[in-house]
Amino acid sequence: MAHQALEALIFKHKGVYFMKDMATPEVIDSIEHMEVRESDVFLVTYPKSGTIWTQQILSLILNEGHRNGTENIDNIERAPWIEYNIRNADFSSRPSPRLFSTHMPYYLMPRDLRFKMGKVIYVFRNPKDAMVSFYHFYQMYSKLSYPVDFETFADVYMSGKVIGGSWFDHVRGWYTHKEDFNILFLTYEEMKKDLRSVVLKICKFVDIKLDEKAIDIVLERATFNKMKYDPHANYSFLPKDLLDQSRGNFLRKGTIGDWKNMMTVAQNEKLNQIYKEKLGDLPIKFFWDINEETAS
Numbered sequence: 660m661a662h663q664a665l666e667a668l669i670f671k672h673k674g675v676y677f678m679k680d681m682a683t684p685e686v687i688d689s690i691e692h693m694e695v696r697e698s699d700v701f702l703v704t705y706p707k708s709g710t711i712w713t714q715q716i717l718s719l720i721l722n723e724g725h726r727n728g729t730e731n732i733d734n735i736e737r738a739p740w741i742e743y744n745i746r747n748a749d750f751s752s753r754p755s756p757r758l759f760s761t762h763m764p765y766y767l768m769p770r771d772l773r774f775k776m777g778k779v780i781y782v783f784r785n786p787k788d789a790m791v792s793f794y795h796f797y798q799m800y801s802k803l804s805y806p807v808d809f810e811t812f813a814d815v816y817m818s819g820k821v822i823g824g825s826w827f828d829h830v831r832g833w834y835t836h837k838e839d840f841n842i843l844f845l846t847y848e849e850m851k852k853d854l855r856s857v858v859l860k861i862c863k864f865v866d867i868k869l870d871e872k873a874i875d876i877v878l879e880r881a882t883f884n885k886m887k888y889d890p891h892a893n894y895s896f897l898p899k900d901l902l903d904q905s906r907g908n909f910l911r912k913g914t915i916g917d918w919k920n921m922m923t924v925a926q927n928e929k930l931n932q933i934y935k936e937k938l939g940d941l942p943i944k945f946f947w948d949i950n951e952e953t954a955s
């Protein structure tokens with residue numbers, strides 16, 4: 660029953676799951692033909708992997724008005740989702756450089772990106788923390804008629820029947836097709852460990868030169884505590900009938916290793932096994948705990 664409640668929120672299209680009532684197969688299919696500009700930046704993530712954090716960083720890097728607080732633009736408007744265009748933004752009339760967000764797999768992206776037009780920033784997070792964050796997100800998701808327990812959620816997540824599909828397929832797909840795109844890979848964990856280096860990497864990738872003072876402002880405004888209370892960044896602007904943040908916060912804990920407080924030994928072993936089967940051959944390393952010195 661609880662499994663059914665979760666599955667009722669999504670629909671499957673071309674091998675991956677989307678939020679019901681928020682996207683249609685026609686819109687998703689049309690994205691392939693979207694015209695891409697050289698200066699476009701597509702932020703791609705599996706859900707709960709650092710999307711809104713990176714949206715904030717990119718908004719700060721690309722817009723002086725965002726850094727000095729003179730503009731009044733929500734990050735969802737600045738970096739609209741291409742598959743969930745809830746504010747009906749007219750993508751073609753947006754000034755450059757345009758910024759877009761998406762949770763889509765590589766094979767549904769605009770075709771022009773394959774010709775190395777535009778830039779892709781792919782941020783991924785270890786699958787255990789992404790799962791725990793996702794579980795808490797579902798508690799706030801207003802379309803879910805009653806709370807789902809963690810055991811059920813972990814089951815559904817590991818089978819990939821959640822928004823965005825399987826974490827394992829998403830990461831594998833993007834990682835093994837990276838040569839097809841002009842792409843920068845980042846991890847949530849490296850952002851946590853050394854945000855300055857990540858911000859410098861992003862600046863280089865998007866070809867923006869900022870002085871030290873501007874970099875410091877980006878770092879300061881992208882901290883967890885600053886973002887938690889920044890109405891342009893914390894997604895409090897989402898309608899309550901979509902996400903009810905009185906039941907939790909989008910900016911919840913913002914750390915590495917919270918999975919240890921939630922997952923049972925059996926769940927952890929099961930996830931490790933799936934990881935080994937699906938990604939064991941790839942040279943990907945993660946920090947699984949905030950105190951780890953080197954990724955494993």
Ligand SMILES: Nc1ncnc2c1ncn2[C@@H]1O[C@H](COP(=O)(O)OS(=O)(=O)O)[C@@H](OP(=O)(O)O)[C@H]1O
Binds near residue numbers: 710792883912914917
């Ligand atoms: N500034 C900053 N620092 C550290 N962590 C941050 C920050 N901003 C967002 N977050 C954490 O990112 C998690 C939400 O992921 P997403 O933004 O990808 O969610 S979504 O896919 O767009 O729904 C969610 O993780 P959890 O706290 O583990 O739930 C957020 O807290």
